[in-house]
Amino acid sequence: MQIYICVKHVPDSAAHITILDKNHIDENISFLLNPYDEHAVTEAVRIKNNYPGAEVIAICFGKNDAEKTIRSAMAMGADRGVLITSDKVHDSIVTALALKTGIEQDGTPGLIFTGKESIDAEGMQTLFRIGALFDFPVATNVVKLDIEQDKAVVDCELSGGVANTYEMSLPCIIGAGRGLNTPRYPTFPDVVKSKKKPVKKISFADLNIKVPLTGMHIVELEPLKQSRLPKEIKGDADIVAKEIVRILKQEAKVI
Amino acid sequence: MMKNIGIIIEMDDGKVKETNFGMITMARAKNVRVFAFIMNADAAGIKEDLESFGVTDIIEVCLAPDLQNNPVIRAKAIINAIKEYHISMVFGLSTAMGKDLLPRIAALLDSPLVMDCFYVDFDQKIVRTSQYSGKTIATIKVTGEVSVFGIRPNAIEPVKVQGTARILRFDSSLLVAKGFRVLKTGGTDKDTSASLAEAEVIIAGGRGMKNSENFNLLSQCAQKINAAVGASRVAVDSGWVPYSMQVGQTGEKVSPKVYIACGISGSIQHFAGMKTSGMVIAINTDENAAIISNCDYYVVADALEIIPALTKILGTD
Numbered sequence: 034m035q036i037y038i039c040v041k042h043v044p045d046s047a048a049h050i051t052i053l054d055k056n057h058i059d060e061n062i063s064f065l066l067n068p069y070d071e072h073a074v075t076e077a078v079r080i081k082n083n084y085p086g087a088e089v090i091a092i093c094f095g096k097n098d099a100e101k102t103i104r105s106a107m108a109m110g111a112d113r114g115v116l117i118t119s120d121k122v123h124d125s126i127v128t129a130l131a132l133k134t135g136i137e138q139d140g141t142p143g144l145i146f147t148g149k150e151s152i153d154a155e156g157m158q159t160l161f162r163i164g165a166l167f168d169f170p171v172a173t174n175v176v177k178l179d180i181e182q183d184k185a186v187v188d189c190e191l192s193g194g195v196a197n198t199y200e201m202s203l204p205c206i207i208g209a210g211r212g213l214n215t216p217r218y219p220t221f222p223d224v225v226k227s228k229k230k231p232v233k234k235i236s237f238a239d240l241n242i243k244v245p246l247t248g249m250h251i252v253e254l255e256p257l258k259q260s261r262l263p264k265e266i267k268g269d270a271d272i273v274a275k276e277i278v279r280i281l282k283q284e285a286k287v288i
Numbered sequence: 289m290m291k292n293i294g295i296i297i298e299m300d301d302g303k304v305k306e307t308n309f310g311m312i313t314m315a316r317a318k319n320v321r322v323f324a325f326i327m328n329a330d331a332a333g334i335k336e337d338l339e340s341f342g343v344t345d346i347i348e349v350c351l352a353p354d355l356q357n358n359p360v361i362r363a364k365a366i367i368n369a370i371k372e373y374h375i376s377m378v379f380g381l382s383t384a385m386g387k388d389l390l391p392r393i394a395a396l397l398d399s400p401l402v403m404d405c406f407y408v409d410f411d412q413k414i415v416r417t418s419q420y421s422g423k424t425i426a427t428i429k430v431t432g433e434v435s436v437f438g439i440r441p442n443a444i445e446p447v448k449v450q451g452t453a454r455i456l457r458f459d460s461s462l463l464v465a466k467g468f469r470v471l472k473t474g475g476t477d478k479d480t481s482a483s484l485a486e487a488e489v490i491i492a493g494g495r496g497m498k499n500s501e502n503f504n505l506l507s508q509c510a511q512k513i514n515a516a517v518g519a520s521r522v523a524v525d526s527g528w529v530p531y532s533m534q535v536g537q538t539g540e541k542v543s544p545k546v547y548i549a550c551g552i553s554g555s556i557q558h559f560a561g562m563k564t565s566g567m568v569i570a571i572n573t574d575e576n577a578a579i580i581s582n583c584d585y586y587v588v589a590d591a592l593e594i595i596p597a598l599t600k601i602l603g604t605d
Contacts, residue, residue, distance in 0.1 A: 155419055170466070191385070191474060192484060192486075194531075195532075198473075247399060247400055252427045252428065257418065
């Protein structure tokens with residue numbers, strides 16, 4: 034069985050974001066494997082261990098630098114990588130087409146993992162688009178996964194810790210949520226080994242994808258300006274509590 | 289030209305959830321017909337609620353009873369209704385349900401989708417949302433015959449309007465979901481806590497809560513004002529509360545009208561989940577905590593003393 038993980042190279046959540054040319058970010062910051070994808074990689078490796086001969090492939094659509102993210106996935110246990118390179122940032126519609134075509138050219142997916150969302154674009158949709166293109170069932174925010182004979186049984190978390198249980202035929206798309214597992218962080222030997230694992234590079238142009246007319250285009254990016262001016266509430270607990278109630282009633286108008 | 293906007297209404301226990309009304313208000317504009325799609329619910333019972341915010345057409349989407357919880361079936365039914373009623377824009381809430389349903393619809397239609405929008409310009413087809421963990425605001429232009437938008441709960445204030453709506457029945461009982469079966473639904477939120485994504489007020493606890501029991505103090509206070517209880521990653525990782533309560537980068541992203549942070553220092557990752565809140569009130573013993581310099585009101589005190597006092601006053605109202 035070939036297990037594919039779609040990984041994304043994203044800015045570190047702690048990095049300072051600077052906007053260039055109105056709608057791009059300054060990429061001269063630290064990038065890493067999207068945090069939800071860590072759960073996807075960990076789960077894919079766990080499943081692989083139950084299937085002798087199975088192979089885990091990390092596939093990424095990004096700039097040349099995204100190879101680092103594929104190396105991180107390989108240090109966490111993926112066997113090899115595929116990087117579809119493009120100098121441009123594409124929307125989810127094109128990304129799904131690229132990943133689908135890349136997977137198809139590389140092998141035969143028995144299972145496809147992604148993170149439930151990326152922490153940069155926060156689009157929450159690429160996995161569903163890949164599913165629609167392949168005509169595979171999709172589940173998102175998966176916090177429990179069991180692979181049975183020819184099906185996957187998943188728990189998908191909704192709000193408040195409530196989960197639904199779904200059964201999907203294989204192959205299917207699993208959008209990993211944080212509750213799925215505890216990521217297996219690589220040891221030093223893992224990192225060394227990952228450097229020897231192969232990464233195949235394909236240029237986006239060579240996939241001959243006809244870019245559709247429909248899409249999402251970022252016109253402008255602006256830093257979120259926080260204009261909060263902190264005011265102190267002083268006094269003993271009762272006085273403070275009374276003032277909070279007044280604020281909730283008169284200013285926020287929520288009670 | 290007349291535009292038809294379709295709104296997917298979220299129900300709870302036979303009632304229209306409050307958060308829908310802001311979304312309906314957002315969809316109202318000149319030359320717009322506002323269609324409300326309700327699935328397996330009694331339209332007559334909620335007609336008054338919906339029309340008082342400007343819905344012109346209520347579409348009762350009827351699904352096969354044994355398949356009504358299947359998100360694939362729901363997505364396909366909405367797609368059929370979109371086609372039937374010539375809908376050019378679809379709105380749904382960016383809630384747990386919306387995050388599962390809206391991308392399914394957009395993917396099957398091959399339509400553009402932007403989640404968590406807090407502004408929509410119908411004519412230009414331009415929306416605004418947060419990106420990069422809430423650090424930037426993105427203005428996005430969509431192209432396509434049908435566009436799908438996830439709307440941030442509480443993004444705009446609901447405003448009532450005079451009007452009447454007609455009810456139409458749309459039968460979608462013959463759909464199939466290939467390779468996708470619902471084995472068990474976790475049930476509706478029957479516990480007393482409001483959902484984090486939709487709550488108007490969130491009371492969240494962090495390291496300063498010290499243990500699991502102290503979170504009961506937050507719950508007691510929250511119950512008085514129908515608030516939801518959230519937590520920082522520290523509280524979750526310490527095992528005091530379940531992960532589902534986590535607000536932040538890798539937890540729930542919330543935009544309540546008021547966020548009360550109790551004993552939360554305010555890491556970048558925590559801010560990523562709550563910086564779009566309307567008002568932030570911080571209670572922390574450390575006056576140098578990051579959250580104190582990025583809030584609207586702060587109290588330098590122990591939340592374990594302030595919160596019970598707050599609960600007491602709210603109880604006497």
